[in-house]
Amino acid sequence: MTENDLLYTLALQHVPNIGDITAKRLIAHCGSAEAVLTEKKQNLLKISGIGMVTLSDLFKTHHLREAEKEIDFIKENTIKVSYFEDEHYPDKLKHCIDGPLLLFQSGQINLEEQHIISIVGARKITTSGIAFCENLVEQLAVYNPIIVSGFAYGTDITAHKAAMKHNLQTIGCLAHGLNQIYPKVHKKYMVDMEKNGGFFTDFWSSDTFDKNNFLKRNRVIAGLSQATIVIESAEKGGSLVTADIANSYNRDVFAVPGRTTDSQSVGCNNLIKHQKAHMLTTPLDVPYILNWQLEDDKKPAIQKQLFVELDATEKVIYNYLKENEKQQLDIIALNCGLPIFKVSGTLLNMELKGVVRPLPGKLFEVI
Structure with a gap:
């Protein structure tokens, strides 16, 4: 422009x-x-x-x-500005009705032909949460994803640092203008962040720093990404807001389950319980559910199972999907005359058998 x-x-x-x-x-x-x-x-x-x-x-x-x-x-300050109708404006964000009118950028961000995921969670992340986050990014590195987060304490900075460690692009979405940084202690990471990605914000340099900015910022985190992953969360928190926004954009959400007695697992457990997120127990759940494909030279050698035994319910669902191709969970249940809870459990078993796979938009198809 x-x-x-x-x-x-x-x-x-x-x-x-x-x-x-x-x-x-x-x-x-x-x-x-x-x-x-x-x-x-x-x-x-x-x-x-x-x-x-x-x-x-x-x-x-x-x-x-x-x-x-x-x-x-x-x-x-040589800031790049993207107008919502520009060709270089983030494609996924274009499809968000409340996406920023203007997006300000610093660094070397390249969003072309990339898997993009957001990783969010508690600011007071536990030791096990840090370990899971670091292992998640390490295992996904082979797919060369861009890691998006909010550059805040805890989960955010853990995800950014893990991405940089594995030479992945990482984007920090800020709740303020590009004339400042919060928290100030994270200023030491800015140079490396801008070499390995950079920062996005829709706030001006003159905007007053306000806690409500974080909630507005969360729509950019969710909107940029194919999926949002919640590592840990208390019963209430900003990461749950991000998850809700991602759901409103019809994006996939993942949540890491935890013990019912752990305060930092309540939010994730509730997301899973209310079917607002896929349960994430291993890093490979992400590429499996998002249907990411590796280049042939990066694919592990896997022995394909030639013959799979299906029970009566599985056969009904399999035949229905074979005939009707991609279908949503509730549609499968309706047309197969089965309760949703039974279809949900059966599809999970069929996934494990390698018979069906989930797709974005809560769809399933026969492999």
Whole structure:
């Protein structure tokens, strides 16, 4: 986009009461951010969902002045800016209705033809949580995924460090502008992060640091990724918000189960119990469920099982999927005349036998 386009888009983004969804609606109607800011108020009021409260601050000139200051900051710090309609704007984030209007980037991020996963979890991560996270990244390294997280304490920084250790790209999604870093103790990792990926944020350099920013930041973590993995979580926490957002985007979610007496496992156990996440017990569950494929020279030698015995219920489901191809769990249950809990357990057994495989979107198909 041109500097003039950026100026008016920043100005629109600066207007109170206009978030990403509303801004996109206005731009779609008028054609550009500049057209929005130069349109007559009465014409904008004809747009569905746009009222006087939304437009009350739209035409004040200080938005352009603040936008000019932010452009100066962007130029001085060689920050890359992605507009939501740009070709280089993250593809998966384009499909999120509340994806950022503008995304600011530092580092050497390359999202082309890559598996992208988010790893989130407790800030007070346990020793076993650290071990699981490090082993997860190590085992997935052969698939060359990009590891996304929030650059915060605990699980976030563990995931970033593990990614860098195995020369994987890693992206930190920040809850503030690129003129600062939080927590400050993580500043020592910034150079390596930018060599092995970098940082994304939709916050300005002038934005006030606020705890609510973390919740807004979480939509970028979830939106960038094919799947979100929750390592540990208490009953409530930001990682559960990220998981809920990922589910709302129809992305896969994984959760690591733990003992019922462990406070940092309550959140993960609840995600699994309420069928909001796949249970993650081994790193290889991730490529299996996401249907990642290795290049031939990286594939381990596996003896294929030629003959598999199926019980009566398995045969019914197998024949149905054979005839109807990819189907969702509840549709399988409905058309096979079986309760969902039984179909769910049967499909798991069939996965273990190598007969069916899960696909994104809660689908299953015959192998």
